[in-house]
Amino acid sequence: MVSASEWAAPPTRTELIENLVSGVDRYNPNNVGILEDYLYHQIRSQEYDCLANLAILKLYQFNPDLYNPDVVINILIKALTAYPFPDFNLCISLLDERPFPANPDEPDPLPSLLPVLTSLYNLLQQCRFPAFWALYRSDKAESLRDNYTVECVGFEDSVREVVIRAVTPAFKRIGTDRLSTYLDLSGDDLTAYIEKLGWSLDAESGVATLPLNPDNQIVSTVVQENIQLPRTLKKDLMWLHYANLHVRADKNHRTHTNRCVNGTGVDIDDPRRTDVVIYLLFAIPGLYVLQHTLDSVRIRDKGHQSSIRKRSSILSKYMRIVSRENTRI
Amino acid sequence: MSQQRKAIWEADLDEELQDVDLNLAIGSYGQNDLYNDGTRPASLANDVLNRPSTVQSRIDEATLVAVQQQMAQQAAFASIPDVVKRFIVHFHQAVLENNLAEITVAYESGWNRLTEKFYAKTEWPEAEVIAPLVNDDQIFLILYRELYYRHVYSRLQPDIDDRFHSYENSCELFNYLLNSDGPVPLQLPEQWLWDIIDEFIYQFQSFCTWRTKVKSKTDEELQLLGEGNQVWSSYSVLNVLYSLIQKSKINEHILALQEGKSTEEIAEIVGEYGVRPLYRMLGYFSIIGLLRVHSLLGDFTLALKVMENVELNQKSPFTRVTACHVTTYYYVGFCYIMLRRYSDAIRAFVSILNFILRMRQYHTRSYQYDQINKTADRMYALFAICNALSPSRLDDNIFNTAKERFGEQITKMSRGEEGIPAFEELFIYACPKFISANPPPYEDPELLQAYIDDPPVEPIQRHLSLFLSEVRAQVPVPTLRSFLKLYTSLDAKKLANFLDADEEEMVQQMMVMKQASRSISRVENGKGLLDGQTISTSDLDFVIDDNMVHIAESTVGRRYAGWFIRNTEHAQRVYDTIKSSPLPPRKVNVTQTQPAQAAPAPPRNAGAKVAWGGIKVA
Numbered sequence A: 001m002v003s004a005s006e007w008a009a010p011p012t013r014t015e016l017i018e019n020l021v022s023g024v025d026r027y028n029p030n031n032v033g034i035l036e037d038y039l040y041h042q043i044r045s046q047e048y049d050c051l052a053n054l055a056i057l058k059l060y061q062f063n064p065d066l067y068n069p070d071v072v073i074n075i076l077i078k079a080l081t082a083y084p085f086p087d088f089n090l091c092i093s094l095l096d097e098r099p100f101p102a103n104p105d106e107p108d109p110l111p112s113l114l115p116v117l118t119s120l121y122n123l124l125q126q127c128r129f130p131a132f133w134a135l136y137r138s139d140k141a142e143s144l145r146d147n148y149t150v151e152c153v154g155f156e157d158s159v160r161e162v163v164i165r166a167v168t169p170a171f172k173r174i175g176t177d178r179l180s181t182y183l184d185l186s187g188d189d190l191t192a193y194i195e196k197l198g199w200s201l202d203a204e205s206g207v208a209t210l211p212l213n214p215d216n217q218i219v220s221t222v223v224q225e226n227i228q229l230p231r232t233l234k235k236d237l238m239w240l241h242y243a244n245l246h247v248r249a250d251k252n253h254r255t256h257t258n259r260c261v262n263g264t265g266v267d268i269d270d271p272r273r274t275d276v277v278i279y280l281l282f283a284i285p286g287l288y289v290l291q292h293t294l295d296s297v298r299i300r301d302k303g304h305q306s307s308i309r310k311r312s313s314i315l316s317k318y319m320r321i322v323s324r325e326n327t328r329i
Numbered sequence B: 001m002s003q004q005r006k007a008i009w010e011a012d013l014d015e016e017l018q019d020v021d022l023n024l025a026i027g028s029y030g031q032n033d034l035y036n037d038g039t040r041p042a043s044l045a046n047d048v049l050n051r052p053s054t055v056q057s058r059i060d061e062a063t064l065v066a067v068q069q070q071m072a073q074q075a076a077f078a079s080i081p082d083v084v085k086r087f088i089v090h091f092h093q094a095v096l097e098n099n100l101a102e103i104t105v106a107y108e109s110g111w112n113r114l115t116e117k118f119y120a121k122t123e124w125p126e127a128e129v130i131a132p133l134v135n136d137d138q139i140f141l142i143l144y145r146e147l148y149y150r151h152v153y154s155r156l157q158p159d160i161d162d163r164f165h166s167y168e169n170s171c172e173l174f175n176y177l178l179n180s181d182g183p184v185p186l187q188l189p190e191q192w193l194w195d196i197i198d199e200f201i202y203q204f205q206s207f208c209t210w211r212t213k214v215k216s217k218t219d220e221e222l223q224l225l226g227e228g229n230q231v232w233s234s235y236s237v238l239n240v241l242y243s244l245i246q247k248s249k250i251n252e253h254i255l256a257l258q259e260g261k262s263t264e265e266i267a268e269i270v271g272e273y274g275v276r277p278l279y280r281m282l283g284y285f286s287i288i289g290l291l292r293v294h295s296l297l298g299d300f301t302l303a304l305k306v307m308e309n310v311e312l313n314q315k316s317p318f319t320r321v322t323a324c325h326v327t328t329y330y331y332v333g334f335c336y337i338m339l340r341r342y343s344d345a346i347r348a349f350v351s352i353l354n355f356i357l358r359m360r361q362y363h364t365r366s367y368q369y370d371q372i373n374k375t376a377d378r379m380y381a382l383f384a385i386c387n388a389l390s391p392s393r394l395d396d397n398i399f400n401t402a403k404e405r406f407g408e409q410i411t412k413m414s415r416g417e418e419g420i421p422a423f424e425e426l427f428i429y430a431c432p433k434f435i436s437a438n439p440p441p442y443e444d445p446e447l448l449q450a451y452i453d454d455p456p457v458e459p460i461q462r463h464l465s466l467f468l469s470e471v472r473a474q475v476p477v478p479t480l481r482s483f484l485k486l487y488t489s490l491d492a493k494k495l496a497n498f499l500d501a502d503e504e505e506m507v508q509q510m511m512v513m514k515q516a517s518r519s520i521s522r523v524e525n526g527k528g529l530l531d532g533q534t535i536s537t538s539d540l541d542f543v544i545d546d547n548m549v550h551i552a553e554s555t556v557g558r559r560y561a562g563w564f565i566r567n568t569e570h571a572q573r574v575y576d577t578i579k580s581s582p583l584p585p586r587k588v589n590v591t592q593t594q595p596a597q598a599a600p601a602p603p604r605n606a607g608a609k610v611a612w613g614g615i616k617v618a
Helices: A004-008 A015-022 A029-045 A050-062 A069-080 A087-094 A110-125 A129-137 A139-149 A155-170 A176-183 A187-197 A231-249 A254-263 A271-294 A302-328 B002-013 B015-027 B042-047 B054-079 B082-096 B100-118 B127-134 B138-155 B160-179 B190-211 B219-227 B234-248 B250-258 B263-274 B277-296 B300-306 B322-338 B342-363 B369-389 B396-413 B416-430 B445-453 B459-473 B477-484 B492-499 B503-516 B561-580 B601-609
Strands: A171-175 A200-202 A207-209 B489-491 B518-521 B533-536 B540-545 B548-553
Touching (some): A015 A029, A029 A050, A029 A069, A050 A069, A050 A087, A050 B300, A069 A087, A069 A110, A087 A110, A087 B322, A110 B459, A155 A171, A155 A176, A155 B503, A155 B540, A171 A176, A176 A207, A176 B503, A187 A200, B082 B100, B082 B127, B082 B138, B100 B138, B100 B190, B138 B190, B160 B190, B160 B219, B160 B277, B190 B234, B190 B322, B234 B250, B234 B263, B234 B277, B250 B263, B250 B277, B263 B277, B277 B300, B277 B322, B300 B322, B322 B342, B322 B369, B342 B369, B342 B396, B369 B396, B369 B416, B396 B416, B416 B459, B477 B492, B477 B503, B477 B540, B489 B492, B492 B503, B492 B548, B503 B518
Parallel strands (some): A171 B540
Antiparallel strands (some): A200 A207, B489 B548, B518 B533
16 A cells, blocks of 8 residues: 555645645635646546645635536546545545535536445445446446546556555455456456566466565564653652662561651651551552563563562552542541 | 724714714724735635624614613623622733733633622623723723633523624734734733634634524524625634734744754744744644634545644643643544544544543643543544444553443444444534535525525535445444454355355455555654554454465553553552641550651651651661
């Protein structure tokens, strides 16, 4: 698949268009002609620039009198073959309901063509390519074919590119019968197309082999977390960490406990503060582990993990007690 | 508004001067080159801030009642409670002195307290009534009206006059900020500046929604709407936002910050406007405002494009206003959904929802707490949607909260076709209030009748159906997924049999599943919010080898860090509370520690400074 930067700013976009797309001049109705010309240039030369076309629709949205159905249809045709980018729906989003009924002298072709275009788009979305071709070649789409897509250079090939974008990640090898229905090509045309893609074709079995790509090689992996703590948070936790080490060293030794808890500013000898001490004893082992976990050391060995779990459960139980106490205070 | 009314009074004294006065009043800030700084297309300038022609027609009627009005105003003034009068005087004084601390107090607490007490169900006194209290200070009266209308919108039902006048007042305010000779010396708290932009867009959105409801309009309203269609036009709203962005050179400012330029260099780049906090913040908030307006209008690409230079992180100096921060992520996340970039949306929601959880203890007291909570709830719903479409285990904590709130819908959404109503329900609950760019044809009664007979699809329905079309395309994925999970390889025909489906159709569905598991997503060092690369978003991967399906599953190791971080933060909070809570009364029998009683506090407060070795142990 392509990267989004090319989609947001195709290399074929000229500076004039870039200024219109990125600046406030995009709102000036006088510029609609430039953008429309650019659209017809895209139609003729197999280029595509979604953002520039959206800018046209934006101008139509704000200035209903500029509305030109042929332009809208051509934009939608171009957007159709951009799948899997959601361009088609992005364009429809901007098509506000027309507040004024169409001029009776010039019937608006959009209302009758829009359902066809939408159905075609839905079929592409669902990868139902044979059904797409069937609908596209049917009578329903006749006016679309005869009046619009015939002008759009390489339209059918761009649909095939959509197909290839769907097939490439999903297949390692694909039968030519199947591919033929997807691409609406057969015989020599199909062989030539497969060759052009650089896929190798086994004529005997009728199976094409796709070159490896990042999406059609599958591997099972185990994802491990690896989190870096922001420096400030680490610093904040430092005193708790010290306290923890002392408490761990000899839990029953009054002096050390006293000392470490003093670091927190709590008078441990005050019987009214036992809650804090209990809290520290229980809560801080969690922090000790946290330090090790989060200094980007992954937890690998199993023994360590089980002890963490045990502590976690004690800790979480205690957390509930503390928070209950806390609300009482 | 005040100028208009003044014209009325003068007209009352001298009937013949009425027209002249009115024209002067209009001319002084009507058609001239407001906002037009040369680079703007003509259409924008013309659209902007045109005073609605409705003013004219209402004058005559107003003239007749002017006398009564004046008397009524005196009565109104007399009926203002003294405490409110004092408040207004203080408030005015604080604004005059640019005393940010005092303004903040008046703005955030004084106003709200007095609203609760005296104006919970009625308007504040009109600006004209309190004008004598503030020496008729026009700037303060504009600010006062800003609050006055915001109160009307949030507590009461704004009528058409309120809607038109609040628009005029916003225009006067922005006019003053943008078209005075040079930057204005005013200073306002950041929160207020955000609220100004936020409210401006809210009123725009509210007006757009209100005007589409043609049937319920009275004749007078129909007439006014037919005449005044420049009021709250999309162009004028966008123009204000773009003007603020350009005046403040905020984009240049952000870029300079990212390049690590020094304060002096930045000051040079951003010019006389941009160096002032007032303009800088208004500029930044306007970018967020554009994000919002474009989203409301359905232009999700452009919405993200205007955010091009803004870095989404919590370290930026612009994130001090929580409400702004939350709004930003909500709209960015929503736009990503509409661009079918669910993983980016999930990332945005997770990051802001965690932020809200952490901030909870600080903003519970804020008057915006409710608003933030409501937005957070909607983001949980959007998160649930994204997670159904692109299951990930980015944050179990957020997922669990989402499950608590929307558990039923989450279960339904994993059930293919049956789940569509659940998607619909959550989407409607959580999406922005979409608007149409153009009003119904009020100026043409015939067209208007046609509009009433055959009303167009509401914008929200249009966006909903587009979203559902994406959802529908993915319908077969959850079922396929649950089957594939059971195997490492199997024949396509066999799988089709299990699913009771045609083999070819099933293979096509497999391609849908593959595409659904790939998404464009932002990567590190990417430029702007639209940039990104294709990534894999699913833990279940497969490939079809002719007719054989091979499956590989990735597992995620148990995650500890998030759990510990949360509990550590919880621990820290509990500890802080314990530490700061008052000591319980000392029991009489504890006599040995008596000497320490004199100073229980100092060791606690000074504790952090005590050196480890320096303690004298008894």
